[in-house]
Amino acid sequence: MLPRTLSNFMNAFTASDHTFYPFATTNAQDFQNLMSVYLDATLHPLLKKTDFTQEGWRIGPENPRIAEAEGDGNPEDSKLVFKGVVYNEMKGQMSDAGYLFYIRFQDHIFPSINNSGGDPQKITDLTYEQLKKFHAEHYHPSNAKLMTYGDMPLADHLREIDAQMSAFERIEADIEHKQPIDLSNGPRTVKVFGPVDPLADPDKQYKTSVSWIAGDTSDVVESFSVALLSSLLMDGYGSPLYKGLIESGIGTDFSPNAGYDGSAATGIFSVGLTGVSESNIETVKSEVQKILQDVHDKGFEQGKIDGYLHQLELSLKHKTANFGMSVLQRLKGKWFSGTDPFDSLAWNDTVAAFKAKLAQGGYLEGLLNKYFMNDNTLTFTMAPSENYGAELAKEEEERLALKIAQATEEAGGEGAARTFFEQRELELLEEQxxxxxxxxxxxxxxxxKDIPRKKEPVIVRDEVLNGTKVQWREAPTNGLTYFRAINTFENLPDELRALIPLFSDSIMRLGTKDMTMEQLEDLIKLKTGGVSISYMTTPSPTDFHHASEGLVLRGMALDRNVPEMFSLLRKLILETNFDSPEAALRIRQLLQSSADGIVNDIASSGHAYARRYAESGLTRDAYLTEQLDDQNRIS
Structure with a gap:
């Protein structure tokens, strides 16, 4: 019998109203194998009760094997606790203050949508029978969407899909489109409590946002236009909302829900900040409204709009190994909300329609007026609470006691209930x-025999130009040129190495003596697909005690704009103005922004910190990587 415990071998992403199961491979036979397993496991899972108790939630002794062996030994080993893979995963996830803010915001603006991963306080209300019923009603081909991308024959995929789907009778599809709360009658205000960040400024622990309903996302052109409007308002250090809210010092960074969310049937636009003082909570909303009014009155510069349209053109030409996944990510939200996926894919038509509306004059300003120049808002604030962790632990303890009492009554006594919990735990261990x-x-x-014996070689050409080693890789790239240059360091002191991330961030933040960072950002968007400067380390292929390190410069541009890309990189590296009066303030803001929420990163990614620390004593490359944020590491 085919093993069908999904979490054992399948990858799944759970959104608020759907789950999708992606897989990819370059081997045709492997693709057919994976497709058969995924379809079988999603449509015909065993969903055994032991799977529910193991993966979902249960009550059991903290350490059943030790408790069994030692009898009346350490009482902590036999202490009854909530267990379960998903339950404990979500406890960890909800300990991330940024994620908690986003989820609680979603709870209030979309009360009809559930927490996609499950709220630990609610997970323990779920029963095995409810799970079975939910799966039968919702995980059915009548509710499914399927997408394939690649160069393998579609007919082969369709035959396999048809063979699996034909076993089902069509049912009435679940086509309810969840709607947000009604804000048409004026402003609403919500305040909740969250944990304190011990590493952040104790006087700047608030998170707050102001949100508007932003129209029907099935109007693809308008949804595209609002998304572009959001980018013009928020993206980049020179954007109006960044300058007016973060650079001014009201907050340290945008909140997790900030920006335009067009994934549901109704769009939501939010502007929010983290690292806000209590005295500035009301200031955030008034300042946002003031900035939006100012932008509306002044209008949008055509050059900035052209820069974003240029970025869109590059994104359509830029093909990566994840291109199919990125298409799916872009389609799935609106697809499940009723938008025809082919409308979403018709980018050229959408851009042409946008340009036609823009040419009539005042289009983006009109959208600002239509949706955001009003007080039909939800202001959502999370305040720090010193007692938050203790209150959460107390709530779990009381909930556990209630569940144990219910089980005791059903079992006919405390001893019988404990015996049941302990025996079930041992049975689960045996099954594992x-x-x-x-x-x-x-x-x-x-x-x-299914694997080709030969692989097309990657041909590179090495040259030396003006004393510099250059390596060329010529390939079909849709008219794009990709550039990478590495400047290696020799004997860099540890105290300087620790400053490299701040140094590379500063280069992309401070501007030069003749150009502001806003002007440079506009030029980067108009002429390139992005440029970056970051730290790199790579191990020696022959000696793990050695590694090379340095700065890596990256860039991407249309072939015709390669000279401008080189010019911009040169300007950023050689002409960044570290001595301007504003430089010290902006560097301080960079430090505050990078420090904001670092405790949350530890809570959600503590295993990564532990792994890097453990590896750091084994190789020189791991040691160098552990000293710096590994997102800066060259791939």
Whole structure:
């Protein structure tokens, strides 16, 4: 029998109203194998009760094996606690203050939509019978969307899909489109409490946002226009909202919900900040409204609009290994909300319609007036609470006691209930151990004969130009040129290495003596697909005790704009103005922004910190990487 416990071998992404199961491979046989397994597992899962208790939630002794072996030993080992993979994953996720802010905001603006991963305080209300019923009603082909991308024959995919789908009878599809709260009657204000960040400024612990309903997303042209409007208002250090809210010092960074969300049937536009003082809470909303009014009165510069349209052109030409996934990510939200996916894919038609409306004059200003120049808003604020963690632990303790009391009554006594919990825990451990000895021959396999014996070689050409080593890779790239230059360091002191991330961030923040960063950002968007400067380290291929490090410069541009890309990189590297009166203030803002929420990163990615620290004593490359944020590491 085919093993069908999804979490054992499948990758899934859960959104607020759908789950999708992506897979990819370059091997045709492997693709067929994966498709058969994924379709079988999603449409015909076993959904055993033991799967529910193991993956979902249950009550059990904290350490059943030790408790069983030691009898009346350490009482902590036999202490009953909530267990379950999803339950504990979501406890960790909800300990991230940024995620908590976003989820609680969603709870209030979209009360009809549930937490996609599950709220631990609600997970323990779910029963196995409810799970089975929900799966039968919703995880059905009548509710499914399927997308394939690649160069393999579509007819082969369709035959496999038809073979799996034909076993089902059509049911009435779930086409309810969840709607946000009604804000047409004026402003609403919501305040909730969250944890304190011990590393942040104790006087700037508030997070707050102001949100508007932004129209029907099935109007593809208008939704595209509002998304572009959001970018003009918020993206980049020179954007009006960044300058007016973050550069002015009201907050340290945009809130997790900031920007335009067009994934549901109704769009939401939010502007929010983290690192806000209590005295500035009301200032945020008034300042946002003031900035929007000022932008409306002045209008938008055509050059900035052209820069974003240029970025769109490049994104359509820029093909990566994740291109199919990015298309799916772009389609799925609106697809499930009723928008025809082919309308969403018709980018050229959408851009042409946008340009036609723009040519009539005042189009973007009109959208500002239509949706945002009013007080039909939701102001959502999360205040810090010193007691938040203790109150959360107390709530869980009381909920656990209630569940144990219910189980005790059903079992006919405390001893019977505890025996049941302990016996079930041991049975789950035994079942887990079976996975190491199960017969996996029923799973489809890829054999050596299915793998091509030859792979098309990657041809590179090495040259030396003006004393500099240059390597060329010529390939079809849709008219784009990709550039990477590495400047290696020799014997860099540790105290200077620690400053490299701040140094590279500053280069992309401070501007030069003859150009502001806003002007440089506009030029970067208009002439390139982006440029960057960051730290890199790479291990020696022959000696793990050695590694090279340096700065890596990256850029992408249409072939015709390559000279401008080189000029911009040169200007940023050689002409950044570190001595201007504003430089110290902006560097301080960079430090505050990078420090904001660092405790949340530890809570959600503590395993990554632990792994890097453990690896740092093994190789020189790992040691260098551990000293710096590994997002700066060259791939």
């Amino acid at each position: 151990s079976k996975s190491n000895t199960q017969d996996l021959s029923c799973l489809p396999s890829v054999h050596v």
